[in-house]
Amino acid sequence: MNEKELQSTIQSKVSSKLAPLLAKYNMDLTELDASLKWKPIVLILGNYSSGKSTFINELLGKDIQRTGQAPTDDSFTLLTAPSNGGGEKDIPGADLVNDERLPFTGFKLYGEKFISHFRMKQIASPVFDNLALIDSPGMLDSISEKDRGYDYANVVKEFAKLADLIVLMFDPHKAGTIQETYNAIRNTLPDATGEDRIVFVMSRIDECDNVGDLVRSYGTLCWNLSQMTGRKDIPRVYLTYSPLVADNNEDHALWAEEREHLKEKVMAAPSLRISHILQDVDKQVDDVRMVVEAMWSFAEGGKKIVRKNLKNSLIIGGFVFLCLDLVTREFIGFPEKTLISSLLSGFIPPEQFLLPLGGLLAVLLVSFAWLSKWQLPRYYNKCRKSVDTLVETETEYRKNVWARVKNSVNELLEKPKTKDLYLPHAKNIMKLEKFSKKHIQKYYETIRK
Ligand SMILES: Nc1nc2c(ncn2[C@@H]2O[C@H](COP(=O)(O)OP(=O)(O)OP(=O)(O)O)[C@@H](O)[C@H]2O)c(=O)[nH]1
Numbered sequence: 345m346n347e348k349e350l351q352s353t354i355q356s357k358v359s360s361k362l363a364p365l366l367a368k369y370n371m372d373l374t375e376l377d378a379s380l381k382w383k384p385i386v387l388i389l390g391n392y393s394s395g396k397s398t399f400i401n402e403l404l405g406k407d408i409q410r411t412g413q414a415p416t417d418d419s420f421t422l423l424t425a426p427s428n429g430g431g432e433k434d435i436p437g438a439d440l441v442n443d444e445r446l447p448f449t450g451f452k453l454y455g456e457k458f459i460s461h462f463r464m465k466q467i468a469s470p471v472f473d474n475l476a477l478i479d480s481p482g483m484l485d486s487i488s489e490k491d492r493g494y495d496y497a498n499v500v501k502e503f504a505k506l507a508d509l510i511v512l513m514f515d516p517h518k519a520g521t522i523q524e525t526y527n528a529i530r531n532t533l534p535d536a537t538g539e540d541r542i543v544f545v546m547s548r549i550d551e552c553d554n555v556g557d558l559v560r561s562y563g564t565l566c567w568n569l570s571q572m573t574g575r576k577d578i579p580r581v582y583l584t585y586s587p588l589v590a591d592n593n594e595d596h597a598l599w600a601e602e603r604e605h606l607k608e609k610v611m612a613a614p615s616l617r618i619s620h621i622l623q624d625v626d627k628q629v630d631d632v633r634m635v636v637e638a639m640w641s642f643a644e645g646g647k648k649i650v651r652k653n654l655k656n657s658l659i660i661g662g663f664v665f666l667c668l669d670l671v672t673r674e675f676i677g678f679p680e681k682t683l684i685s686s687l688l689s690g691f692i693p694p695e696q697f698l699l700p701l702g703g704l705l706a707v708l709l710v711s712f713a714w715l716s717k718w719q720l721p722r723y724y725n726k727c728r729k730s731v732d733t734l735v736e737t738e739t740e741y742r743k744n745v746w747a748r749v750k751n752s753v754n755e756l757l758e759k760p761k762t763k764d765l766y767l768p769h770a771k772n773i774m775k776l777e778k779f780s781k782k783h784i785q786k787y788y789e790t791i792r793k
Protein backbone atom coordinates (compact mmCIF):
# COMPACT_ATOMS: atom_id res chain seq x y z
CA MET A 345 0.00 0.00 0.00
CA ASN A 346 1.49 3.37 -0.92
CA GLU A 347 1.15 6.50 1.20
CA LYS A 348 -1.84 7.92 -0.66
CA GLU A 349 -3.74 4.62 -0.40
CA LEU A 350 -2.86 4.33 3.27
CA GLN A 351 -4.10 7.88 3.84
CA SER A 352 -7.48 7.15 2.25
CA THR A 353 -7.79 3.85 4.16
CA ILE A 354 -7.18 5.70 7.42
CA GLN A 355 -9.68 8.36 6.33
CA SER A 356 -12.41 5.80 5.70
CA LYS A 357 -11.72 3.92 8.95
CA VAL A 358 -11.92 7.17 10.88
CA SER A 359 -15.27 8.05 9.34
CA SER A 360 -16.74 4.57 9.79
CA LYS A 361 -15.41 3.73 13.27
CA LEU A 362 -14.33 6.86 15.08
CA ALA A 363 -16.76 9.48 13.76
CA PRO A 364 -19.92 7.78 15.13
CA LEU A 365 -18.36 7.63 18.61
CA LEU A 366 -17.37 11.27 18.44
CA ALA A 367 -20.90 12.19 17.39
CA LYS A 368 -22.34 10.36 20.41
CA TYR A 369 -20.35 12.66 22.67
CA ASN A 370 -21.14 15.74 20.66
CA MET A 371 -17.52 16.09 19.54
CA ASP A 372 -16.32 17.67 16.38
CA LEU A 373 -14.39 15.86 13.66
CA THR A 374 -13.52 19.03 11.69
CA GLU A 375 -9.96 19.36 12.90
CA LEU A 376 -9.01 15.76 12.33
CA ASP A 377 -10.88 15.74 9.07
CA ALA A 378 -8.81 18.71 7.88
CA SER A 379 -5.57 16.96 8.65
CA LEU A 380 -6.75 13.82 6.84
CA LYS A 381 -7.56 15.80 3.71
CA TRP A 382 -5.32 16.92 0.94
CA LYS A 383 -1.60 16.61 0.41
CA PRO A 384 1.55 16.97 2.52
CA ILE A 385 2.19 20.54 3.63
CA VAL A 386 5.44 22.30 4.54
CA LEU A 387 5.05 25.51 6.52
CA ILE A 388 7.86 28.06 6.37
CA LEU A 389 7.92 30.30 9.44
CA GLY A 390 10.46 32.70 10.84
CA ASN A 391 11.56 36.25 11.48
CA TYR A 392 10.88 38.82 8.79
CA SER A 393 13.57 39.03 6.13
CA SER A 394 15.11 35.77 7.30
CA GLY A 395 15.05 34.47 3.73
CA LYS A 396 11.86 32.38 3.69
CA SER A 397 10.68 33.55 0.30
CA THR A 398 14.18 33.42 -1.16
CA PHE A 399 14.42 29.78 -0.07
CA ILE A 400 11.08 28.97 -1.68
CA ASN A 401 12.06 30.65 -4.95
CA GLU A 402 15.28 28.68 -4.90
CA LEU A 403 13.42 25.38 -4.39
CA LEU A 404 11.14 26.17 -7.31
CA GLY A 405 13.92 27.52 -9.48
CA LYS A 406 11.66 30.51 -10.27
CA ASP A 407 11.07 33.96 -8.82
CA ILE A 408 7.57 33.40 -7.57
CA GLN A 409 7.61 35.03 -4.15
CA ARG A 410 8.49 38.67 -3.63
CA THR A 411 11.64 39.13 -1.59
CA GLY A 412 13.30 42.15 -0.06
CA GLN A 413 14.84 43.71 3.01
CA ALA A 414 12.45 44.82 5.76
CA PRO A 415 9.03 43.13 6.14
CA THR A 416 8.12 42.48 2.52
CA ASP A 417 5.22 40.12 2.39
CA ASP A 418 2.38 40.18 4.88
CA SER A 419 0.36 37.30 3.46
CA PHE A 420 0.15 33.59 3.93
CA THR A 421 0.75 32.15 0.48
CA LEU A 422 -0.08 28.58 -0.25
CA LEU A 423 1.99 27.36 -3.16
CA THR A 424 0.92 24.22 -4.94
CA ALA A 425 0.38 22.56 -8.31
CA PRO A 426 -2.43 23.63 -10.66
CA SER A 427 -5.55 21.54 -10.19
CA ASN A 428 -6.01 18.65 -12.60
CA GLY A 429 -5.53 19.80 -16.15
CA GLY A 430 -5.75 23.48 -15.18
CA GLY A 431 -3.22 26.21 -15.82
CA GLU A 432 -1.27 28.32 -13.32
CA LYS A 433 -3.43 30.78 -11.42
CA ASP A 434 -3.88 32.68 -8.18
CA ILE A 435 -6.84 31.96 -5.94
CA PRO A 436 -7.97 34.41 -3.24
CA GLY A 437 -8.36 33.45 0.40
CA ALA A 438 -12.16 33.77 0.31
CA ASP A 439 -12.33 30.88 -2.17
CA LEU A 440 -9.84 28.81 -0.18
CA VAL A 441 -11.71 28.97 3.12
CA ASN A 442 -14.96 28.03 1.38
CA ASP A 443 -13.62 25.06 -0.53
CA GLU A 444 -14.67 21.86 1.25
CA ARG A 445 -11.99 19.88 -0.58
CA LEU A 446 -9.27 21.93 1.09
CA PRO A 447 -8.36 21.76 4.77
CA PHE A 448 -8.86 25.49 5.40
CA THR A 449 -12.59 25.84 6.11
CA GLY A 450 -11.81 26.21 9.82
CA PHE A 451 -9.86 29.41 9.03
CA LYS A 452 -13.05 31.32 8.26
CA LEU A 453 -13.37 32.25 11.90
CA TYR A 454 -10.21 34.38 11.72
CA GLY A 455 -12.21 36.92 9.78
CA GLU A 456 -12.02 39.10 6.70
CA LYS A 457 -8.71 40.66 7.58
CA PHE A 458 -6.99 37.30 7.67
CA ILE A 459 -8.82 36.03 4.58
CA SER A 460 -7.57 39.01 2.62
CA HIS A 461 -4.06 38.02 3.69
CA PHE A 462 -4.36 34.45 2.48
CA ARG A 463 -4.03 33.23 -1.09
CA MET A 464 -3.01 30.29 -3.21
CA LYS A 465 -0.58 30.36 -6.10
CA GLN A 466 -0.81 27.40 -8.42
CA ILE A 467 2.56 26.85 -10.02
CA ALA A 468 3.68 24.10 -12.37
CA SER A 469 6.76 22.60 -10.75
CA PRO A 470 8.00 19.09 -10.02
CA VAL A 471 8.35 20.23 -6.36
CA PHE A 472 4.56 20.16 -6.12
CA ASP A 473 4.07 16.58 -7.31
CA ASN A 474 3.03 15.57 -3.81
CA LEU A 475 3.57 18.66 -1.70
CA ALA A 476 2.35 22.16 -0.94
CA LEU A 477 4.37 24.96 0.64
CA ILE A 478 3.10 27.78 2.81
CA ASP A 479 5.11 30.98 2.83
CA SER A 480 4.23 33.10 5.84
CA PRO A 481 4.54 36.75 6.79
CA GLY A 482 7.65 37.20 8.91
CA MET A 483 7.33 37.29 12.63
CA LEU A 484 7.81 40.72 14.10
CA ASP A 485 8.64 41.68 17.62
CA SER A 486 5.85 41.56 20.15
CA ILE A 487 5.05 45.29 19.84
CA SER A 488 4.50 45.41 16.07
CA GLU A 489 2.71 42.05 16.27
CA LYS A 490 -0.41 43.70 17.69
CA ASP A 491 -1.17 45.66 14.53
CA ARG A 492 -2.04 42.90 12.11
CA GLY A 493 -5.79 43.06 12.62
CA TYR A 494 -6.24 39.33 13.05
CA ASP A 495 -5.10 36.68 15.48
CA TYR A 496 -1.71 35.97 13.90
CA ALA A 497 -0.48 33.62 16.65
CA ASN A 498 -3.54 31.38 16.40
CA VAL A 499 -3.54 31.41 12.61
CA VAL A 500 0.06 30.21 12.69
CA LYS A 501 -0.93 27.58 15.22
CA GLU A 502 -3.68 26.28 12.93
CA PHE A 503 -1.31 26.13 9.96
CA ALA A 504 1.28 24.42 12.15
CA LYS A 505 -1.29 21.76 13.09
CA LEU A 506 -1.92 21.01 9.43
CA ALA A 507 1.73 21.04 8.40
CA ASP A 508 3.71 17.84 8.14
CA LEU A 509 6.95 19.78 8.35
CA ILE A 510 7.57 23.19 9.87
CA VAL A 511 10.69 25.08 8.85
CA LEU A 512 11.59 27.74 11.43
CA MET A 513 13.98 30.20 9.85
CA PHE A 514 16.09 32.79 11.61
CA ASP A 515 18.87 35.03 10.43
CA PRO A 516 22.03 36.00 12.28
CA HIS A 517 20.94 39.63 12.65
CA LYS A 518 17.95 38.64 14.69
CA ALA A 519 19.24 35.50 16.38
CA GLY A 520 18.80 37.37 19.66
CA THR A 521 15.42 38.89 18.95
CA ILE A 522 13.70 35.54 18.80
CA GLN A 523 13.54 35.85 22.56
CA GLU A 524 10.86 38.45 21.88
CA THR A 525 8.85 36.16 19.69
CA TYR A 526 9.53 33.32 22.08
CA ASN A 527 6.07 33.35 23.62
CA ALA A 528 4.32 33.63 20.28
CA ILE A 529 6.25 30.69 18.87
CA ARG A 530 5.95 28.59 21.98
CA ASN A 531 2.18 28.98 22.00
CA THR A 532 2.16 28.56 18.29
CA LEU A 533 3.38 25.01 18.12
CA PRO A 534 0.85 22.38 19.13
CA ASP A 535 1.86 20.40 22.25
CA ALA A 536 1.94 17.21 20.30
CA THR A 537 4.18 18.51 17.54
CA GLY A 538 6.98 16.03 17.50
CA GLU A 539 10.45 17.50 17.23
CA ASP A 540 10.83 15.50 14.04
CA ARG A 541 8.29 17.77 12.42
CA ILE A 542 10.26 20.96 13.08
CA VAL A 543 13.41 22.00 11.24
CA PHE A 544 15.48 24.87 12.62
CA VAL A 545 17.40 26.98 10.15
CA MET A 546 19.78 29.88 10.53
CA SER A 547 19.98 31.44 7.10
CA ARG A 548 21.93 34.33 5.57
CA ILE A 549 25.07 33.17 7.35
CA ASP A 550 27.16 34.63 4.52
CA GLU A 551 26.40 37.98 6.14
CA CYS A 552 28.42 37.11 9.23
CA ASP A 553 31.64 39.10 9.06
CA ASN A 554 33.80 36.25 10.27
CA VAL A 555 33.70 32.86 11.96
CA GLY A 556 33.59 34.46 15.41
CA ASP A 557 30.50 36.40 14.41
CA LEU A 558 28.85 33.25 13.11
CA VAL A 559 29.64 31.29 16.26
CA ARG A 560 28.19 34.04 18.44
CA SER A 561 24.98 34.18 16.41
CA TYR A 562 24.72 30.40 16.45
CA GLY A 563 25.25 30.35 20.22
CA THR A 564 22.55 32.97 20.76
CA LEU A 565 20.14 31.10 18.53
CA CYS A 566 20.80 27.80 20.32
CA TRP A 567 20.28 29.41 23.70
CA ASN A 568 16.96 30.81 22.53
CA LEU A 569 15.97 27.51 20.98
CA SER A 570 16.59 25.63 24.18
CA GLN A 571 14.37 28.18 25.93
CA MET A 572 11.70 27.66 23.28
CA THR A 573 11.69 23.90 23.21
CA GLY A 574 12.39 23.44 26.89
CA ARG A 575 15.03 20.91 25.93
CA LYS A 576 18.58 20.78 27.17
CA ASP A 577 19.94 19.18 24.02
CA ILE A 578 20.33 21.41 21.01
CA PRO A 579 18.31 20.38 17.98
CA ARG A 580 20.08 20.31 14.66
CA VAL A 581 20.25 23.80 13.21
CA TYR A 582 20.80 24.02 9.48
CA LEU A 583 23.29 26.82 8.86
CA THR A 584 22.63 28.00 5.35
CA TYR A 585 22.79 30.83 2.89
CA SER A 586 21.41 31.30 -0.54
CA PRO A 587 24.16 30.91 -3.15
CA LEU A 588 21.93 32.82 -5.59
CA VAL A 589 21.83 35.94 -3.46
CA ALA A 590 25.06 35.83 -1.46
CA ASP A 591 28.39 37.16 -2.64
CA ASN A 592 30.46 34.29 -3.82
CA ASN A 593 33.15 33.63 -1.35
CA GLU A 594 35.18 30.48 -0.79
CA ASP A 595 34.45 30.45 2.95
CA HIS A 596 30.77 30.12 2.20
CA ALA A 597 31.19 27.19 -0.13
CA LEU A 598 31.67 25.05 2.98
CA TRP A 599 28.01 25.55 3.79
CA ALA A 600 26.56 25.09 0.33
CA GLU A 601 25.97 21.42 0.99
CA GLU A 602 23.92 22.27 4.07
CA ARG A 603 21.44 24.12 1.83
CA GLU A 604 21.06 20.97 -0.27
CA HIS A 605 20.37 18.89 2.85
CA LEU A 606 17.72 21.36 3.86
CA LYS A 607 16.06 21.09 0.45
CA GLU A 608 16.17 17.28 0.67
CA LYS A 609 14.57 17.46 4.11
CA VAL A 610 11.73 19.61 2.74
CA MET A 611 11.21 17.35 -0.25
CA ALA A 612 11.05 14.33 2.10
CA ALA A 613 8.11 15.85 4.02
CA PRO A 614 5.56 13.50 2.39
CA SER A 615 7.20 10.61 4.25
CA LEU A 616 6.13 12.29 7.53
CA ARG A 617 2.55 12.61 6.37
CA ILE A 618 1.20 9.26 7.56
CA SER A 619 2.87 9.42 10.95
CA HIS A 620 1.51 12.96 11.37
CA ILE A 621 -1.99 11.76 10.47
CA LEU A 622 -1.67 8.84 12.88
CA GLN A 623 -0.50 11.19 15.64
CA ASP A 624 -3.58 13.32 15.01
CA VAL A 625 -5.88 10.29 15.03
CA ASP A 626 -4.23 9.09 18.23
CA LYS A 627 -4.76 12.49 19.77
CA GLN A 628 -8.42 12.45 18.78
CA VAL A 629 -8.83 8.96 20.27
CA ASP A 630 -7.21 10.09 23.53
CA ASP A 631 -9.46 13.16 23.59
CA VAL A 632 -12.72 11.32 23.05
CA ARG A 633 -11.62 8.58 25.43
CA MET A 634 -11.22 11.08 28.21
CA VAL A 635 -14.65 12.55 27.47
CA VAL A 636 -16.12 9.03 27.64
CA GLU A 637 -14.27 8.39 30.92
CA ALA A 638 -15.70 11.58 32.41
CA MET A 639 -19.22 10.78 31.20
CA TRP A 640 -18.86 7.23 32.48
CA SER A 641 -17.88 8.40 35.93
CA PHE A 642 -20.73 10.93 35.82
CA ALA A 643 -23.14 8.14 34.81
CA GLU A 644 -21.97 5.78 37.56
CA GLY A 645 -22.62 8.43 40.24
CA GLY A 646 -26.06 9.15 38.77
CA LYS A 647 -26.99 5.47 38.53
CA LYS A 648 -26.04 5.00 42.17
CA ILE A 649 -28.54 7.71 43.12
CA VAL A 650 -31.22 6.14 40.93
CA ARG A 651 -30.60 2.69 42.48
CA LYS A 652 -30.72 4.06 46.01
CA ASN A 653 -33.91 5.96 45.27
CA LEU A 654 -35.49 2.84 43.77
CA LYS A 655 -34.47 0.68 46.73
CA ASN A 656 -35.86 3.15 49.26
CA SER A 657 -39.07 3.69 47.37
CA LEU A 658 -39.62 -0.07 47.11
CA ILE A 659 -39.08 -0.52 50.85
CA ILE A 660 -41.43 2.35 51.70
CA GLY A 661 -43.83 1.29 48.93
CA GLY A 662 -43.89 -2.29 50.29
CA PHE A 663 -44.63 -1.01 53.75
CA VAL A 664 -47.43 1.24 52.47
CA PHE A 665 -48.78 -1.65 50.38
CA LEU A 666 -49.13 -3.82 53.47
CA CYS A 667 -50.13 -1.25 56.04
CA LEU A 668 -52.06 1.55 54.32
CA ASP A 669 -55.47 -0.08 54.85
CA LEU A 670 -54.63 -0.66 58.52
CA VAL A 671 -54.22 3.09 58.94
CA THR A 672 -57.31 4.09 56.93
CA ARG A 673 -59.44 1.54 58.81
CA GLU A 674 -58.21 2.97 62.08
CA PHE A 675 -59.18 6.53 61.13
CA ILE A 676 -62.12 6.32 58.74
CA GLY A 677 -63.22 2.73 59.25
CA PHE A 678 -62.48 1.76 55.67
CA PRO A 679 -62.04 -0.94 54.48
CA GLU A 680 -63.82 -3.40 56.63
CA LYS A 681 -61.15 -6.07 56.21
CA THR A 682 -57.51 -5.32 55.80
CA LEU A 683 -55.16 -7.00 53.37
CA ILE A 684 -53.20 -8.66 56.16
CA SER A 685 -56.31 -10.13 57.83
CA SER A 686 -57.50 -11.47 54.45
CA LEU A 687 -54.04 -12.92 53.90
CA LEU A 688 -54.26 -14.75 57.20
CA SER A 689 -57.74 -16.03 56.41
CA GLY A 690 -56.43 -17.43 53.13
CA PHE A 691 -58.75 -15.58 50.71
CA ILE A 692 -58.18 -12.12 49.25
CA PRO A 693 -60.95 -10.62 47.14
CA PRO A 694 -59.31 -8.79 44.20
CA GLU A 695 -60.84 -5.37 45.11
CA GLN A 696 -58.89 -5.50 48.32
CA PHE A 697 -55.71 -4.91 46.38
CA LEU A 698 -56.95 -1.55 45.09
CA LEU A 699 -56.08 0.62 48.07
CA PRO A 700 -52.65 -0.99 48.77
CA LEU A 701 -51.75 -0.79 45.09
CA GLY A 702 -52.84 2.84 44.97
CA GLY A 703 -50.61 3.54 47.97
CA LEU A 704 -47.67 1.77 46.37
CA LEU A 705 -48.16 3.67 43.15
CA ALA A 706 -48.36 6.99 44.97
CA VAL A 707 -45.08 6.25 46.78
CA LEU A 708 -43.40 5.34 43.52
CA LEU A 709 -44.68 8.48 41.82
CA VAL A 710 -43.57 10.74 44.63
CA SER A 711 -40.13 9.20 44.78
CA PHE A 712 -39.76 9.41 41.03
CA ALA A 713 -40.66 13.09 41.19
CA TRP A 714 -38.18 13.52 44.05
CA LEU A 715 -35.51 11.81 41.97
CA SER A 716 -36.07 13.73 38.77
CA LYS A 717 -36.88 17.14 40.19
CA TRP A 718 -34.52 17.25 43.10
CA GLN A 719 -31.94 14.47 43.50
CA LEU A 720 -30.64 14.25 39.92
CA PRO A 721 -30.64 17.99 39.20
CA ARG A 722 -28.72 18.47 42.45
CA TYR A 723 -26.25 15.77 41.38
CA TYR A 724 -25.87 17.31 37.89
CA ASN A 725 -25.18 20.64 39.51
CA LYS A 726 -22.56 19.14 41.75
CA CYS A 727 -20.87 17.49 38.75
CA ARG A 728 -20.87 20.74 36.81
CA LYS A 729 -19.24 22.51 39.74
CA SER A 730 -16.61 19.84 40.33
CA VAL A 731 -16.14 18.63 36.78
CA ASP A 732 -12.40 18.09 37.39
CA THR A 733 -13.14 15.28 39.81
CA LEU A 734 -14.75 13.20 37.09
CA VAL A 735 -11.42 12.03 35.70
CA GLU A 736 -8.02 11.17 37.07
CA THR A 737 -5.34 13.52 35.80
CA GLU A 738 -2.36 11.89 37.41
CA THR A 739 0.09 12.50 34.57
CA GLU A 740 1.12 15.66 32.76
CA TYR A 741 -0.12 14.10 29.55
CA ARG A 742 -3.60 13.42 30.93
CA LYS A 743 -3.68 16.93 32.37
CA ASN A 744 -3.10 18.31 28.86
CA VAL A 745 -5.75 16.06 27.32
CA TRP A 746 -8.20 17.12 30.02
CA ALA A 747 -7.47 20.79 29.38
CA ARG A 748 -8.34 20.18 25.71
CA VAL A 749 -11.60 18.32 26.31
CA LYS A 750 -12.96 19.81 29.53
CA ASN A 751 -15.18 22.17 27.57
CA SER A 752 -16.79 19.33 25.65
CA VAL A 753 -17.63 17.64 28.96
CA ASN A 754 -19.02 20.90 30.34
CA GLU A 755 -21.25 21.16 27.29
CA LEU A 756 -22.49 17.59 27.72
CA LEU A 757 -23.26 18.33 31.37
CA GLU A 758 -25.23 21.46 30.56
CA LYS A 759 -28.52 19.62 30.06
CA PRO A 760 -28.01 15.93 30.78
CA LYS A 761 -30.91 13.55 30.41
CA THR A 762 -31.56 10.51 32.58
CA LYS A 763 -31.00 8.30 29.55
CA ASP A 764 -27.41 9.67 29.28
CA LEU A 765 -26.70 7.76 32.48
CA TYR A 766 -27.50 4.54 30.69
CA LEU A 767 -25.39 5.04 27.56
CA PRO A 768 -22.93 2.17 27.09
CA HIS A 769 -19.87 4.20 28.14
CA ALA A 770 -17.80 1.16 29.13
CA LYS A 771 -18.54 -0.47 25.80
CA ASN A 772 -17.53 2.72 24.00
CA ILE A 773 -14.17 2.73 25.78
CA MET A 774 -13.68 -0.85 24.59
CA LYS A 775 -14.55 0.21 21.05
CA LEU A 776 -11.94 2.96 21.22
CA GLU A 777 -9.34 0.55 22.52
CA LYS A 778 -10.16 -1.87 19.76
CA PHE A 779 -9.92 0.92 17.18
CA SER A 780 -6.45 1.87 18.48
CA LYS A 781 -5.18 -1.68 18.69
CA LYS A 782 -6.71 -3.08 15.54
CA HIS A 783 -6.28 -0.17 13.16
CA ILE A 784 -3.91 2.52 14.36
CA GLN A 785 -1.24 0.11 15.58
CA LYS A 786 -1.49 -1.77 12.32
CA TYR A 787 -0.89 1.39 10.30
CA TYR A 788 2.05 2.36 12.49
CA GLU A 789 3.51 -1.06 11.80
CA THR A 790 2.92 -0.64 8.08
CA ILE A 791 4.89 2.61 7.97
CA ARG A 792 7.68 1.22 10.15
CA LYS A 793 8.28 -1.64 7.72
N1 LIG B 1 23.21 37.75 1.75
C1 LIG B 1 22.10 37.05 1.75
N2 LIG B 1 20.92 37.64 1.55
C2 LIG B 1 19.80 36.88 1.59
C3 LIG B 1 19.84 35.49 1.82
N3 LIG B 1 18.58 35.01 1.79
C4 LIG B 1 17.79 36.07 1.55
N4 LIG B 1 18.51 37.18 1.42
C5 LIG B 1 18.02 38.56 1.19
O1 LIG B 1 17.33 38.95 2.35
C6 LIG B 1 16.20 39.72 2.05
C7 LIG B 1 14.97 39.10 2.68
O2 LIG B 1 14.70 37.86 2.05
P1 LIG B 1 13.24 37.30 1.88
O3 LIG B 1 13.37 36.00 1.21
O4 LIG B 1 12.35 38.32 1.29
O5 LIG B 1 12.87 37.11 3.40
P2 LIG B 1 11.47 36.68 4.02
O6 LIG B 1 11.79 35.84 5.21
O7 LIG B 1 10.61 36.07 3.00
O8 LIG B 1 10.90 38.07 4.50
P3 LIG B 1 9.37 38.48 4.81
O9 LIG B 1 8.52 37.82 3.81
O10 LIG B 1 9.33 39.94 4.76
O11 LIG B 1 9.11 37.99 6.21
C8 LIG B 1 16.14 39.78 0.54
O12 LIG B 1 16.68 40.99 0.12
C9 LIG B 1 16.99 38.63 0.08
O13 LIG B 1 17.63 38.88 -1.14
C10 LIG B 1 21.12 34.89 2.02
O14 LIG B 1 21.27 33.71 2.24
N5 LIG B 1 22.21 35.71 1.98
Ligand SMILES: [Mg+2]
Pocket residue numbers: 396397398409410411416417479480482
Ligand atom coordinates in the same frame (compact mmCIF):
# COMPACT_ATOMS: atom_id res chain seq x y z
MG1 LIG C 1 8.70 36.56 2.33
